[in-house]
Amino acid sequence: MSEVIGRVLIRCPETGTPVETVFRLRPSAFEALQGEHRFRCTRCGQIHTWNKDDAWLEQAGPKRA
Numbered sequence: 202m203s204e205v206i207g208r209v210l211i212r213c214p215e216t217g218t219p220v221e222t223v224f225r226l227r228p229s230a231f232e233a234l235q236g237e238h239r240f241r242c243t244r245c246g247q248i249h250t251w252n253k254d255d256a257w258l259e260q261a262g263p264k265r266a
């Protein structure tokens with residue numbers, strides 16, 4: 202099974218909705234992810250700190266040209 206690069210999502214603590222981080226990772230790279238990461242939330246505009254336990258990998262959808 203080939204590895205597909207997917208978007209890393211977390212749940213925004215302000216709005217409770219899934220929001221994508223800047224990370225794009227293969228599953229193996231996601232599993233190896235360590236430490237805390239920060240990004241500016243596109244939902245609420247605040248800076249969120251997250252680690253792998255907060256995040257999940259979104260499977261890439263159908264490719265579009």
Ligand SMILES: [Zn+2]
Pocket residue numbers: 213214215216220242243244245246247249
């Ligand atoms: Zn947010």
